Amino acid sequence: MKLLVPTNWDPDLILPLSKLEADVQLYGVLPTSMIGSGGSGPDNVRMVENQAEEYIEQAHSAGLKFDYLLNAPSMGNMEWDENTHQELLMHLDWISSVGADSVTVTIPYLVELIKRQFPHLKIRVSTIAHVNSVARAKSVESLGADSITLDINVNRDFTLLKAIRKAVSCELTVLMNNLCLYQCPYEYYHHDGLGHASQSYNSLSGYYVDYCVIRCSLDRLCDISQIIKCRWVRPEDIHVYEEIGMDMFKISGRSMSAERILQAATAYSSRHYQGNLYDILNIITPKIGFINSALPGVQNNVIEPPPKFYIDNQALEGFMDFFGKQDCLSGCSQCNYCQRIANKVIQFDRNEVDEYIAVLNASLDKLSSSRMFKVKAGVKKHLH
Numbered sequence: 001m002k003l004l005v006p007t008n009w010d011p012d013l014i015l016p017l018s019k020l021e022a023d024v025q026l027y028g029v030l031p032t033s034m035i036g037s038g039g040s041g042p043d044n045v046r047m048v049e050n051q052a053e054e055y056i057e058q059a060h061s062a063g064l065k066f067d068y069l070l071n072a073p074s075m076g077n078m079e080w081d082e083n084t085h086q087e088l089l090m091h092l093d094w095i096s097s098v099g100a101d102s103v104t105v106t107i108p109y110l111v112e113l114i115k116r117q118f119p120h121l122k123i124r125v126s127t128i129a130h131v132n133s134v135a136r137a138k139s140v141e142s143l144g145a146d147s148i149t150l151d152i153n154v155n156r157d158f159t160l161l162k163a164i165r166k167a168v169s170c171e172l173t174v175l176m177n178n179l180c181l182y183q184c185p186y187e188y189y190h191h192d193g194l195g196h197a198s199q200s201y202n203s204l205s206g207y208y209v210d211y212c213v214i215r216c217s218l219d220r221l222c223d224i225s226q227i228i229k230c231r232w233v234r235p236e237d238i239h240v241y242e243e244i245g246m247d248m249f250k251i252s253g254r255s256m257s258a259e260r261i262l263q264a265a266t267a268y269s270s271r272h273y274q275g276n277l278y279d280i281l282n283i284i285t286p287k288i289g290f291i292n293s294a295l296p297g298v299q300n301n302v303i304e305p306p307p308k309f310y311i312d313n314q315a316l317e318g319f320m321d322f323f324g325k326q327d328c329l330s331g332c333s334q335c336n337y338c339q340r341i342a343n344k345v346i347q348f349d350r351n352e353v354d355e356y357i358a359v360l361n362a363s364l365d366k367l368s369s370s371r372m373f374k375v376k377a378g379v380k381k382h383l384h
């Protein structure tokens with residue numbers, strides 16, 4: 001099994017990952033970079049380029065390949081500025097020189113540029129590119145993608161997955177442990193915000209407000225069936241994807257602790273997890289502050305992590321069979337399958353959840369009323 005595992009740059013991850021029964025490859029990115037990334041990274045990492053170089057060398061010595069993330073959804077047109085373009089090429093030179101084996105990209109232009117000027121780098125197209133149809137998969141492959149991480153929303157659409165497999169010959173990767181809402185309405189805005197905040201030329205130096213995560217956390221907590229609707233895949237169900245020709249399995253969670261990353265990688269590589277599925281899912285905590293809290297003197301306002309749920313993984317045996325015949329994209333208002341499963345397999349502390357909902361609502365109130373910002377006196381009359 002090919003397993004793509006996130007790194008938070010903790011050197012203690014390398015040896016245990018190299019011993020798993022899988023062909024493990026690591027992926028990661030510095031907190032801020034030329035192209036930026038589209039996901040949350042570790043909160044307090046202080047990596048700089050030469051440390052990353054050393055880390056990639058250590059990974060290689062342990063037999064692990066390294067994928068460097070370049071997957072922000074947009075560079076805000078800075079790729080067309082002569083000076084920034086020059087820096088972009090220098091950044092790609094650096095990625096090549098430190099021995100990265102592949103890069104994960106969202107911007108189509110970068111696929112073509114890298115293919116032409118850095119042909120030794122394998123190109124993975126990010127899940128953020130939303131490859132969710134045969135037509136899109138074929139186009140992305142023809143641009144030069146060697147590998148496509150499919151849009152997580154199609155994870156349980158087996159008719160589509162089989163059709164995409166038939167249509168392209170490149171490597172296909174499935175994201176496994178993501179707790180993003182099914183058809184998340186904040187997704188594009190969220191990736192765009194993270195992408196810009198993680199770019200080295202960002203005009204706010206990476207300042208960022210996690211409105212999207214406050215919102216999606218509220219949606220999940222106010223309707224527990226959303227936790228089941230999320231398109232995660234249990235370790236026990238990997239074989240379903242192998243049988244239809246999926247090549248690689250990706251674990252998300254660069255912001256997770258090394259312990260949790262290892263726990264997830266061990267579960268997926270052994271195709272089995274006994275106990276609480278929630279412990280290997282990628283849980284995101286909302287944050288208001290700078291994306292790179294390694295900057296000297298920077299204080300981030302991180303809201304407490306969400307309350308813990310218990311998801312009985314063993315009680316989910318056979319859960320995936322339903323999706324073989326269900327069209328979730330059009331059928332979700334007449335179907336209560338996920339609600340029934342949630343009632344059966346999820347346990348949580350109602351009071352704790354209600355308290356957390358109140359905290360999130362208070363944060364949201366500050367944002368939607370603009371109270372969080374110092375606004376001019378004349379504008380204040382609009383605030384309620």
Ligand code: SF4
Pocket residue numbers: 179180181184185186187190191212213216217284
């Ligand atoms: S579910 Fe939350 S973390 Fe996932 S894309 Fe939506 S807003 Fe972002």
Ligand code: SF4
Pocket residue numbers: 182229326327328329331332333335336337338339
């Ligand atoms: S259509 Fe049914 S199975 Fe699919 S996400 Fe909605 S409730 Fe769940």
